[in-house]
Amino acid sequence: MQNIKDVLNLESVGKTVHLRGWVYRIRTSGKLTFIILRDSSGMVQLLSSARSLKEDEHKELSSLVIESSMEATGVIREDKRAVTGYEVELSSYKIYQRNDNFPISRDLGEEFLxxxxxxxxxxxxxxxxxxxxxxxxxxxxxxxxxxxxxxxxxxxxxxxxxxxxxxxxxxxxxxxxxxxxxxxxxxxxxxxxxxxxxxxxxxxxxxxxxxxxxxxxxxxxxxxxxxxxxxxxxxxxxxxxxxxxxxxxxxxxxxxxxxxxxxxxxxxxxxxxxxxxxxxxxxxxxxxxxxxxxxxxxxxxxxxxxxxxxxxxxxxxxxxxxxxxxxxxxxxxxxxxxxxxxxxxxxxxxxxxxxxxxxxxxxxxxxxxxxxxxxxxxxxxxxxxxxxxxxxxxxxxxxxxxxxxxxxxxxxxxxxxxxxxxxxxxxxx
RNA sequence: GCCGUUGUAGCUUAGCUGGUAGAGCACUCGGCUGUUAACCGAGCGGUCGUCGGUCCGAAUCCGACCAACGGCGCCA
Known part of the structure; x- marks a missing residue:
């Protein structure tokens, strides 16, 4: 297992990385699902698609919600479109918990927080x-x-x-x-x-x-x-x-x-x-x-x-x-x-x-x-x-x-x- | 201890001089092969803080209580 921060560099490009953490953001676009994974060191975009995963695996990943916990394996590459400049194309994964909707969303009151x-x-x-x-x-x-x-x-x-x-x-x-x-x-x-x-x-x-x-x-x-x-x-x-x-x-x-x-x-x-x-x-x-x-x-x-x-x-x-x-x-x-x-x-x-x-x-x-x-x-x-x-x-x-x-x-x-x-x-x- | 403000869906809120509650987000389902708090469509979700009063009728007016927040004093 690696820290996200440690793989966000040019030396890692093309290599298979093993990460674990929590879903910070998730969104789908057609048959693609983008998961922003965070750990204590930083965050990175994961890409899920039927290209590198089985159809039902891709579907399971697409249904994750914010703060679900998971492990991710895939090849990392540079991608300017991703938040931190790199993207991991998922080849395998493990879900620790797919939780219900996280109580904290984008609208935040002081007392609630x-x-x-x-x-x-x-x-x-x-x-x-x-x-x-x-x-x-x-x-x-x-x-x-x-x-x-x-x-x-x-x-x-x-x-x-x-x-x-x-x-x-x-x-x-x-x-x-x-x-x-x-x-x-x-x-x-x-x-x-x-x-x-x-x-x-x-x-x-x-x-x-x-x-x-x-x-x-x-x-x-x-x-x-x-x-x-x-x-x-x-x-x-x-x-x-x-x-x-x-x-x-x-x-x-x-x-x-x-x-x-x-x-x-x-x-x-x-x-x-x-x-x-x-x-x-x-x-x-x-x-x-x-x-x-x-x-x-x-x-x-x-x-x-x-x-x-x-x-x-x-x-x-x-x-x-x-x-x-x-x-x-x-x-x-x-x-x-x-x-x-x-x-x-x-x-x-x-x-x-x-x-x-x-x-x-x-x-x-x-x-x-x-x-x-x-x-x-x-x-x-x-x-x-x-x-x-x-x-x-x-x-x-x-x-x-x-x-x-x-x-x-x-x-x-x-x-x-x-x-x-x-x-x-x-x-x- | 003193002064003030607020309380409506899980969250953020609209709701005028009283006429029977509306939206965005989240979540669920569907659409989209490059999204960036994505977008588009549909769905789910509310004894309007609690109790009492006025009234034909109260989220709305009045009273009490509760809770939270803001400020003063005191200190680090």
Whole structure:
């Protein structure tokens, strides 16, 4: 058996090829039947006729419907009339399943496709999404391995909140209750005392009742934590990682990007370094652009969109006022009202894809901040222990891989970037 | 949590100020020896989201409910 892509070349012409896959299109014209066969690698036109097959064999093939599965043997030749430039004249075949009519046809509603996502995965469009996603996950991992990081595996069932209790998913646990992880950050911090540079890719769960194009209740969270690195050093690692991931997709998946209509030239220009803008300066710029924002306001979706259209690269926003971020961020020693943190906003209106920064590593300050946030320090005993024994400066970040994928592919909704989206109103298929 | 939109055949939909449901695709059958989302002809397919109300009469008007979608806030 061969992959379709591997036989679409001049060396194969005149040879007998053995293929298997699914019927992508079928149409008859008189005594000829054209079957477009697809497999994971591509598609090719098959020709069935009474010339090279028995009459009843040709008839059986002509009755196949879309997405039937089959095996095909025949001689391949060049033919400009066929979709991919080659055609296989069938000499024998095997049908695995001649199915009933496939539910998905040419008229497609958004809701219907979501209900039939398990079948829509077979489409050319979604196959391209899946291939690009695969590259993104591999490239992210490769980048950190190449830079001396260790991959670690934090728990998913946890008993401490990272981002505030109201968005926790509660799960029964032998008469007790646990939560699904919102972020692996605190656990990642435990690993740096032995491994120094660590990363993970794990699902995170947020019970936020969000109904937006950029939120999922279950999403793939890529996180890293690094010993001895400050806020600026962390941003340097992140921008090199983003460049690495984007250039990997451009190199491996140019065909898929074009199928999705993505402007590949735009992606080729995504090179580090990325601009850094302090929050205070951004507020001044926003006012110059006519936005109704003042110091102390958080960036809403509209503001992020307005801001990021002014850039053709991702942009870091740093030094937020401490009132806008959660307790573990380290205050700037030069200006304690601001914190040493950064968000990375994707361009073209996509907005936040990374949140990161320097962590508080002083025990007393961390305790004080937790008390300010009404957190029970006893629950976080293990997190506080990290500041008791050999505490060090360190930084980290969290990246929404589905958001990154959404931006790279220029999709309208994050649901189109993940095979089986979980949102407030969808747990099937 | 808040605001909005939509629900008619397997899919995409038309249906005006109420008068008894129409099309395209898919599928089945027939035609065509070069099709490209083929084309041509025929057939199959609907308790108009659910429940209730108004009316001689409701897909259409009113109410409640359900579901999905879109947006805000929150975040990655």
């Amino acid at each position: 979501l209900d039939n996502r398990h079948l829509w995965l077979r489409s050319r469009e979604f196959s391209a999404v899946l291939k690009i996603r695969s590259t993104i996950f591999k490239a992210f991992t490769d980048f950190y391995y190449e830079n001396g990081f260790y991959q670690v595996q934090p728990p998913i069932m946890v008993s401490t909140a990272t981002e505030g209790g109201s968005t926790l998913f509660k799960v029964p646990f032998f008469g007790d209750e646990v939560s699904l992880s919102q972020s692996s950050q605190f656990y990642l911090e435990t690993f740096i005392f032995s491994l120094e540079k660590v990363f993970t890719i794990a699902p995170s769960f947020r019970a936020e009742k969000s109904r937006t194009r950029r939120h999922l209740t279950e999403y793939w969270h890529a996180e890293a934590e690094v010993a001895w690195v400050d806020n600026e050093g962390m941003m340097e690692i992140e921008e090199r990682m983003i460049e690495y991931v984007v250039s990997s997709v451009v190199r491996e998946n140019e065909e898929e990007l074009r199928l999705l209509g993505r402007d590949v030239e735009f992606l080729k220009n995504i090179k580090a370094p990325f601009p850094r803008i302090r929050y205070g300066r951004l507020m001044e710029m926003a006012q110059e652009w006519g936005l109704n924002l003042k110091y102390g306001d958080d960036l809403g979706a509209d503001e992020e969109r307005e801001i990021t259209v002014h850039f053709d690269k991702p942009v870091f926003v740093t030094h937020y006022p401490s009132s806008l971020k959660t307790f573990y961020h380290r205050p700037d020693p030069d200006n304690p009202d601001e914190i040493l943190c950064h968000d990375l906003l994707a361009p073209e209106g996509y907005g936040e894809i990374i949140g990161g920064g320097e962590r508080i590593w002083d025990l007393d300050l961390l305790k004080k901040r937790m008390v300010d946030y009404n957190l029970n320090t006893e629950d976080y005993y293990w997190y506080l222990d990290l500041r008791k024994y050999g505490s060090i400066p360190h930084s980290g970040f969290g990246l929404g891989l589905d958001r990154l994928a959404m931006w790279i592919m220029h999709l309208d909704n994050i649901r189109e970037a993940i095979p089986f989206p979980r949102t407030i109103r969808r747990t099937k298929p």
